[in-house]
Amino acid sequence: GESVGLHLPTLSVQEGDNSIINCAYSNSASDYFIWYKQESGKGPQFIIDIRSNMDKRQGQRVTVLLNKTVKHLSLQIAATQPGDSAVYFCAATRGGKIIFGKGTRLHILP
Amino acid sequence: GAVVSQHPSRVICKSGTSVKIECRSLDFQATTMFWYRQFPKKSLMLMATSNEGSKATYEQGVEKDKFLINHASLTLSTLTVTSAHPEDSSFYICSAPAEGTLQYFGPGTRLLVL
Numbered sequence: 001g002e003s004v005g006l007h008l009p010t011l012s013v014q015e016g017d018n019s020i021i022n023c024a025y026s027n028s029a030s031d032y033f034i035w036y037k038q039e040s041g042k043g044p045q046f047i048i049d050i051r052s053n054m055d056k057r058q059g060q061r062v063t064v065l066l067n068k069t070v071k072h073l074s075l076q077i078a079a080t081q082p083g084d085s086a087v088y089f090c091a092a093t094r095g096g097k098i099i100f101g102k103g104t105r106l107h108i109l110p
Numbered sequence: 111g112a113v114v115s116q117h118p119s120r121v122i123c124k125s126g127t128s129v130k131i132e133c134r135s136l137d138f139q140a141t142t143m144f145w146y147r148q149f150p151k152k153s154l155m156l157m158a159t160s161n162e163g164s165k166a167t168y169e170q171g172v173e174k175d176k177f178l179i180n181h182a183s184l185t186l187s188t189l190t191v192t193s194a195h196p197e198d199s200s201f202y203i204c205s206a207p208a209e210g211t212l213q214y215f216g217p218g219t220r221l222l223v224l
Contacts, residue, residue, distance in 0.1 A: 036215075043114075043203050043215035044154065089153060097144065098205070098213055100154045 012107040019077040021104045023090035028071060030092040035064060035075045037086045038103075044089060047075070082108050112138045112208040116216035123194055124224055131189045131219045133160075133204030139184035140206035144213070145177075148201040160187040160204075194223045 013019045025033070031052040036044035050057045050064045050073070057064050063076040077084055085108045090101045113136040123129050133143055141162045146154040158168040158179055166179035178190040187206075191198050203218045 041201075041218070041220070043116075043205075043218045045215070046212065049212070096142070096207075097156055097159065099156065100146075102153050 009102070010105045010107060012109055013080050014109045015082060016079055019075075019080045019084065019106055021075045021077075021088050021090075021106065023073050023075075023101050025071050025073070025090075025092050025101075027092070027094065028068070030094065032093040033064070033066060033073050034091045034093075034098065035062075036089045036091060036100075037084075038089065039086045044100075047088075077106075080106075080108055082110075084108060112136075112206075112214045114204065114206050114214045114216040116202075116204060116219050118219060119217065120220040120222070122222045122224065125195050126193055128190055128192045129194055129221060131191070131202055131204075131221075133187045133189070133206070133216055135185045135206045135208070135214075138206075138208045140187075140208070141184060143181060143187040143204055143206045145179065145187075145189050146203045146205070148203060148218075150201075154203060157189075160189075162187075191221065194221070196223045199223045 034049040035047040037047050038044045048059045048062050048064050050066050055066050061078045066073045087103045087105050089103045091098045115134045117132045143160040145157045147157050148154045156169050157172045158166045160166050160179045160181040162181045168174045181187040199222050201218050205213045205215045207213045
């Protein structure tokens with residue numbers, strides 16, 4: 001079955017540095033991946049997505065990389081800011097449903 | 111972007127009572143909505159798929175008689191936690207797809223059962 005998991009539960013990054021959050025998935029049939037940001041007490045907020053026919057996609061200050069060979073994707077946040085502090089989830093679609101990974105808490109150091 | 115709302119945002123109830131949570135798509139129609147549950151410091155777990163005009167489909171391990179879902183219109187799905195117990199205390203989140211595969215999530219409902 002599908003499972004999506006994250007390598008690290010917590011990531012501490014100095015303000016201004018780049019953040020890299022990693023995610024592994026198990027179902028090679030997954031063709032659409034999404035990164036979400038969740039602040040405390042709120043619902044998930046869409047950050048960026050990527051389809052399986054791509055290996056890189058860039059947004060504003062964020063980049064998602066997809067390596068289908070090793071079933072791995074990552075989220076890179078450039079020049080991390082205090083407002084980036086949150087839990088980040090990778091997710092993959094399965095039959096129209098979105099399945100979430102475990103989440104990584106991003107902590108910004110002053 | 112599209113907006114999904116939930117009501118109430120938080121609810122406290124006594125054990126044994128039933129609680130209804132509403133999920134609305136405010137500026138688009140959704141024939142399908144999804145309900146998730148999230149325990150503290152955990153990920154979102156998909157509970158069920160709400161289908162307008164037909165029965166909901168539940169994920170494995172989710173009791174359909176415990177979590178009643180009604181998708182009465184193209185903009186409203188409700189989740190009723192029947193005979194709630196303290197272990198049902200959680201953060202319940204709904205989502206609805208718009209613009210193809212892109213899904214929008216509601217702000218969540220915090221349920222505390224005493």
